[in-house]
Amino acid sequence: MQPLWRSQASDLAVDERARRTSPPPSGQRHPHGINTCPGCDDDGWVKPEPVELPDTTRLQLFKDGEALQAAYDAIRDAQRLVCLEVYIFASDDTGRAFAKLLAEKAKAGVKTFVVYDSFGTYDSDPAMFASMRRSGVHLQEFNPIRPWDLQFSWRPINRDHRKLLVIDRRIAGIGGLNIGREYGGPWVVRRKQRSEAWRDTAVGIIGPGAAMFQSAFQRTWQYVTHGGRIRRAEYHQCAKDAPLGILASVATLNSPLRRTLCELMRSSRESIEMTMAYFAPDDELIKELCDAAGRGVRVRLMLPGHCDVPLVRIAARSFYEKLMGCGIEVYERSGVVLHAKTMVIDQAVTMMGSTNLDYRSIEFNLEISAIVRSTDFGRHMHELFENDVQYAVRIDPRIWRNRAVYDRIVQWAVSRARYLL
Numbered sequence: 001m002q003p004l005w006r007s008q009a010s011d012l013a014v015d016e017r018a019r020r021t022s023p024p025p026s027g028q029r030h031p032h033g034i035n036t037c038p039g040c041d042d043d044g045w046v047k048p049e050p051v052e053l054p055d056t057t058r059l060q061l062f063k064d065g066e067a068l069q070a071a072y073d074a075i076r077d078a079q080r081l082v083c084l085e086v087y088i089f090a091s092d093d094t095g096r097a098f099a100k101l102l103a104e105k106a107k108a109g110v111k112t113f114v115v116y117d118s119f120g121t122y123d124s125d126p127a128m129f130a131s132m133r134r135s136g137v138h139l140q141e142f143n144p145i146r147p148w149d150l151q152f153s154w155r156p157i158n159r160d161h162r163k164l165l166v167i168d169r170r171i172a173g174i175g176g177l178n179i180g181r182e183y184g185g186p187w188v189v190r191r192k193q194r195s196e197a198w199r200d201t202a203v204g205i206i207g208p209g210a211a212m213f214q215s216a217f218q219r220t221w222q223y224v225t226h227g228g229r230i231r232r233a234e235y236h237q238c239a240k241d242a243p244l245g246i247l248a249s250v251a252t253l254n255s256p257l258r259r260t261l262c263e264l265m266r267s268s269r270e271s272i273e274m275t276m277a278y279f280a281p282d283d284e285l286i287k288e289l290c291d292a293a294g295r296g297v298r299v300r301l302m303l304p305g306h307c308d309v310p311l312v313r314i315a316a317r318s319f320y321e322k323l324m325g326c327g328i329e330v331y332e333r334s335g336v337v338l339h340a341k342t343m344v345i346d347q348a349v350t351m352m353g354s355t356n357l358d359y360r361s362i363e364f365n366l367e368i369s370a371i372v373r374s375t376d377f378g379r380h381m382h383e384l385f386e387n388d389v390q391y392a393v394r395i396d397p398r399i400w401r402n403r404a405v406y407d408r409i410v411q412w413a414v415s416r417a418r419y420l421l
Contacts, residue, residue, distance in 0.1 A: 031335065032197055032334065032335030032336050032391055033045070033199070033335075033336070033387060033388065033390065033391035034064055034185070034197040034198075034199060034336055035063055035064040035065060035066055035185075043063070043064070043387070044387055044390065045063060045383070045384060045387040047060075047061070047062070047063070047066065048061055048380045048383070050206075051374055051376045051377045051380065053207075053209065053243040053244055053374060054243055055207070055208050055209065055243070055244075056207050056208065057205060057206065057207035057208050057209035057210070057243075057244060058205075058206045058207055059203055059204070059205060059209075059244075059372060059374070059377055060203065060204040060206070061201070061202075061203055061377070061380050061381070061384065062173075062175070062201070062202045062203065062204060063199075063200070063201060063384065064185065064198070064199060064200055065183070065184045065185035065186065065187035065188070066187060067173070067175055067177050067183075067200065067201070067202035067204075068094070068177055068179070068183055068184035068187055068188055069184070069187040069188055070173065070202075070204055071165050071173055071177075071202075072097070072098065072101065072188050074165065074167045074171055074173065074204075075098070075101055075102065075105060075165070075167065076101060076105075077167075078105055078110050078167045078168055079110065079168055080110060080111065080168050080169075081110065081111045081112075081113075081166070081167065081168050081169060082102065082105055082110055082111070082112045082113065082165075082166075082167060083113045083164075083165070083166040083167075083214065083217045083221075084102070084112075084113070084114045084115070084164070084165050085114075085115045085116075085160065085162050085163070085164040085165075085217055085220055085368075086114075086115070086116055086117070086120075086162070086163055086164075086178055086179050087116075087117045087120035087121075087159070087160060087161045087162065087163060087178055087354070088116075088117070088120040088121055088124075088178035088179065088180055089114075089116040089120075089121045089124060089129075089178070089179045089180075090121075090124055090178070090179060090180035090181065091124040091125035091128045092180055092181045093181060093189045093191070094179065094180055094181045094183070094184040094188050094189050095124065095128070095179050095180055095181075096128060097188050097189050098179050098188070099128050099129075099131065099132050102114065102132055102135075102137050103131060103132050103135035103136075103137060104135075106132070106135045106136035106137045107135050107136060111138075112136070112137045112138060113137075113138045113140075113217075113221060114132070114137055114138070114139050114140070115140045115141075115142055115160065115217075115220055115221065115224055116129075116139075116140075116141060116142065116160075117141075117142045117143070117159050117160040117161070118141045118142055118143055118144045118145045118146075118149075119143075119145055119156070119159050120159065120160075120161075120178070121141075122145060140221070140224040140225060141224075142159070142160035142220075142224055142366075143155045143156065143158055143159065143160070151227065152227030152228075153227065155230070157251075157364055158230060158250075158251040158364055158365070158366070159360075159364065159365050159366070160220070160365070160366040161354050161360075161361065161365040161366060161367055162174075162220070162248070162353075162354050162366050162367060162368040163175055163176065163177055163178060163202075163353070163354045163368070164213060164216065164217060164368055166210060166213050166214045166217055169210065169211060169214050170206065170207065170210050171204070171205070171206050171210055172204075172205040172209075172210040172213035172214070173202055173203065173204045173205065174202065174203060174205075174213065174352075174353045174354065174368055174369070174370055175200060175201055175202025175203060175340075175352065175353065175354070176200045176201060176202065176277065176339050176340050176341050176353075176354060177200045177202055177339075182198045182337070183198055183200060183339075185197065185198075197335070197336040197337070198336060198337045198338075198339050199333060199336045199337065199338050199339060199340060199388070200339045200340050201275070201340040201341075201342055201352060201384065202352075203352060203370060203372075205244070205370070209244045212235075212237045212244075212245075212246045213246060213368075215235055215237075216235040216246060216248040216368060219232060219233045219234065219235045219248065220233045220248075220366065230250050230251055230252075230366075231250055231252065233248070233250050233366055234248060234249065234250045234252075235248040236248065236249075236256060238260065238371050241373075242371075242373065243372070243373050243374060244370065244371070244372055244373075245370070245371040245372075245373075246368070246369070246370060246371070247260055247351075247353075247355075247367075247368070247369045247371060248366070248367070248368045249355075249362075249366070249367050249368075249369075250366050251363060251364050251365060251366065252363070255362055255363065257355065257361070257362050257367065257369075258282075258284070258285070258362050260351075260371075261285060261288075261343075261351075261357070262284065262285065262288050264343065264345050264349060264351060264371075265285075265288040265289060265291075265292055265345070266288060266291075266292075267345060267346075267349070268292050268297045268345045268346055269297065269346055270297060270298065270346045270347075271297060271298045271299075271300070271344075271345070271346055271347060272289070272292055272297055272298070272299045272300070272343065272344070272345055273300050273302075273343070273344045273347075273381070273382060273385045274299075274300070274301050274302065274342070274343045274344075274357075275302040275338070275340045275341070275342045275343075275385060275388065276301065276302070276303060276340075276341060276342075276343075276356060276357050277304060277307070277338055277339045277340060277341055277356055278307075278309065278312045278316075278356035278357070278358045278360075278361075279301070279303050279312070279315075279316040279319070279356070279357050279358070280312055280315040280316060280357070280358040280359065280415070281319075281357045281358065282359065282362075285357060286319060286322065286323070289301075289323065289326075289328060290322070290323065290326040290328070293326045293327040293328050294326060294327075298329075299327070299328040299329065300328070300329040300331065300385070300389075301323070301328060301329070301330050301331065302331050302333055302338070302385065302388050302389070302392060303316050303330065303331065303332055303333070303338070304316075304332065304333055304337065304338035305332035305333055305334050305335075305338070305392070305393065306333075306334075306335070306336065306337055306338075307337065307338070308337050308339075311414055312358070314410060314411055314414045315358075315411070315414045315415050317407075317411050318411035318412060318414060318415035319415070320395055320400055321397075321400060321401065324395065324397040324400065325397070329394060330394070330395045331388075331389060331392040331393065331394050331395070332392060332393050332395065333388055333391060333392045334391055334392055334393055335391065336391075340352075341353060341354060341355055341356055341357075341369075342381065344378055344381045344382060344385065345378075346378070347375065347378040347379055347381070347382045348373065348374070348375050348378045349371065349372070349373050349378065350370075350371070350372040350374075350377055350378055350381050351369050351370070351371050351372075352369060352370055352372075352381075353367065353368050353369030353370055354367050354368055354369070355367040355368075355369045
């Protein structure tokens with residue numbers, strides 16, 4: 001019997017030769033469309049110019065390792081304050097480079113605050129964090145896994161999955177990237193050997209709009225230092241007419257996250273372009289996507305062809321037949337681990353950040369997303385989606401319907417238990 005993550009369905013629906021080679025559209029580019037070389041466009045995508053909002057806030061779209069390099073540079077140039085909230089803070093060469101820089105800033109008198117998730121960072125070297133703490137970095141571990149490390153109540157299921165950086169209250173950055181080698185590639189730490197490629201997306205925010213992200217971090221810091229109800233870490237500023245909004249959600253059955261996702265999908269009139277690392281939504285969200293396609297909206301999903309959590313990929317594939325039956329286009333990104341979490345409505349409204357379309361993001365995690373209402377930024381996101389299409393394989397509905405019975409059974413079983421993933 002084949003392992004679950006190497007099911008026969010992939011052979012039926014995807015040309016494996018295309019998956020292995022994924023020839024670039026033109027020129028000498030990275031074969032899988034990853035920006036691995038600082039200062040060049042080896043992925044076929046050139047970083048766009050910043051987009052300025054009416055309040056003078058500027059937004060910069062980042063792709064792959066250049067996002068982590070921008071974060072590193074922003075910390076290096078910080079004058080007064082650094083606030084970092086992250087799910088994984090690895091102790092590899094990239095993580096240690098960040099740890100060293102944070103320690104140096106703290107020693108130089110810059111107030112430096114770091115929140116990292118206990119589960120996400122469970123296998124990182126404690127000595128790295130101890131060194132930062134001795135240097136004056138204010139460190140907090142979110143919901144410690146080990147009961148003897150607790151200050152407050154034990155909540156092992158609730159995790160802080162946010163990825164947020166705020167500098168001097170005027171610069172912010174959010175996206176899907178953690179602190180680690182696979183996210184930074186060779187950008188932060190130059191290396192001769194190429195590490196596994198991860199495809200991710202982030203946005204840098206400069207100007208007045210950064211203040212709301214600072215407020216979101218302060219809410220989390222209050223929760224981890226004083227305890228109490230987890231809703232202390234919740235923060236929302238997403239008026240429907242605001243060019244920039246924030247949705248910093250927490251673990252609750254009545255999360256506004258699901259409601260916001262549904263409202264955005266219902267508002268679509270022309271297109272929905274979703275790039276999602278972990279796609280295991282509930283029936284309501286699947287219905288919204290299908291309803292959008294039913295009223296003539298072109299719905300396109302970019303999902304992982306290779307995933308770091310194989311069961312989630314199987315769960316996603318359990319929806320393919322239903323989605324494609326409604327006219328939705330399904331693509332699998334080739335050659336890389338897809339880790340981005342973005343949704344663009346009508347090339348005008350963008351939601352992006354740490355939020356996946358699964359039960360864990362909506363009901364168990366702390367997540368953070370920016371909501372941008374800008375046609376210029378939406379156009380940049382559309383161009384980025386089209387770049388991914390060049391390195392993806394579109395699933396053929398006719399072939400998919402003929403996949404093996406074994407695959408159908410496995411996908412059905414995993415989808416029934418997706419709320420546990």
